Amino acid sequence: MSSTGTAGLEGFVAVRPRELGVRPEPTWDTAIVVGREVVAERYYRLVLRSPSITRRATAGQFVMITLPQNGSEQILLPRPMAIHRRHQTDGTFEVIFNIVGRGTEALATVQVGDQLLVTGPLGRGFEIPPGASDVLLIGRGIGVCAVMGVAEDAALAGVTVTAVLSASRRSALLGIEDCRELGARAITVSDEEGTSDISELKAVLQAEYRGKAPGAIMVCGSGRLTRMTAELGAEWAVSAQVSLEAHMACGLGYCHGCAAPIDTRPTEEGPLVCLDGPVFDAVLPRGDLTVSEQ
Ligand SMILES: Cc1cc2nc3c(=O)[nH]c(=O)nc-3n(C[C@H](O)[C@H](O)[C@H](O)COP(=O)(O)OP(=O)(O)OC[C@H]3O[C@@H](n4cnc5c(N)ncnc54)[C@H](O)[C@@H]3O)c2cc1C
Numbered sequence: 001m002s003s004t005g006t007a008g009l010e011g012f013v014a015v016r017p018r019e020l021g022v023r024p025e026p027t028w029d030t031a032i033v034v035g036r037e038v039v040a041e042r043y044y045r046l047v048l049r050s051p052s053i054t055r056r057a058t059a060g061q062f063v064m065i066t067l068p069q070n071g072s073e074q075i076l077l078p079r080p081m082a083i084h085r086r087h088q089t090d091g092t093f094e095v096i097f098n099i100v101g102r103g104t105e106a107l108a109t110v111q112v113g114d115q116l117l118v119t120g121p122l123g124r125g126f127e128i129p130p131g132a133s134d135v136l137l138i139g140r141g142i143g144v145c146a147v148m149g150v151a152e153d154a155a156l157a158g159v160t161v162t163a164v165l166s167a168s169r170r171s172a173l174l175g176i177e178d179c180r181e182l183g184a185r186a187i188t189v190s191d192e193e194g195t196s197d198i199s200e201l202k203a204v205l206q207a208e209y210r211g212k213a214p215g216a217i218m219v220c221g222s223g224r225l226t227r228m229t230a231e232l233g234a235e236w237a238v239s240a241q242v243s244l245e246a247h248m249a250c251g252l253g254y255c256h257g258c259a260a261p262i263d264t265r266p267t268e269e270g271p272l273v274c275l276d277g278p279v280f281d282a283v284l285p286r287g288d289l290t291v292s293e294q
């Protein structure tokens with residue numbers, strides 16, 4: 001398995017039927033950086049103007065960003081980033097990232113007025129099932145950014161949103177302002193406050209939705225939350241969708257370096273996170289009715 005951030009998810013992920021996927025053709029664009037700020041302690045938020053990408057992007061899709069030269073270093077491969085917000089009025093979209101290595105370190109050096117080569121929108125995003133009147137979003141850490149586009153679509157469609165925002169520390173929570181702006185109800189949990197425990201959170205959600213399940217659950221950012229989502233999806237018999245991460249060289253389906261952790265025959269390659277995902281169905285492995293926490 002070449003995917004990262006997906007350890008322990010074997011059997012919990014399935015490819016959605018292809019006919020459900022809406023995948024606009026990607027475009028290459030020179031996006032202008034029109035906003036840059038540090039948010040929630042350690043994250044960088046960039047606002048990029050690219051009307052062509054913003055117009056086409058659907059919730060849960062991502063872009064590949066070619067990195068600016070950092071000192072004497074030019075990094076060859078672009079880096080994938082979720083499209084966090086889309087603003088159709090001025091043709092801008094937002095990405096939020098934290099510095100984990102050379103690429104994101106270079107990205108953190110960009111300033112307002114700079115230009116970035118961006119490819120997108122890419123991948124298959126989240127889909128609000130037809131007729132759903134409410135959805136439950138769950139994001140941990142930077143994973144909040146992958147699900148927030150659903151809250152944008154839901155606000156336009158009159159669909160009610162509850163968003164579980166999870167982080168290690170309360171001060172590092174992302175998405176609170178976005179939820180407020182989009183009319184979504186936020187449930188914030190953190191390790192620091194002892195409220196992010198999976199079994200407790202699951203019990204809270206079961207109580208919350210007793211008698212009326214949400215129309216869908218969408219998750220990103222944590223294997224344990226993904227397994228919980230698969231369990232709740234099975235229990236409530238509703239669509240459960242997960243956005244996965246993987247190391248990506250191209251983001252376009254050419255390099256085959258991003259296969260997902262999905263059971264296939266030994267001779268078959270798993271689906272590609274960049275092309276068949278990043279959003280997949282979160283399912284219980286066959287025969288599993290309960291899943292141990294881990
Ligand atoms: C579809 C998609 C959407 C993403 N959206 C965001 C986003 O909105 N914000 C954000 O901050 N990051 C996001 N990422 C992850 C981001 O692309 C990586 O953190 C980034 O490429 C790391 O580049 P780097 O050169 O800084 O780090 P590297 O030097 O490449 O790696 C530093 C460390 O991070 C690990 N790592 C690198 N890439 C990944 C990955 N994809 N998954 C798990 N571990 C990884 C490496 O194993 C290493 O330990 C997304 C990834 C994907 C696939």
Ligand code: FES
Nearest residue numbers: 251253255256274
């Ligand atoms: S990143 Fe190249 S095929 Fe997915």
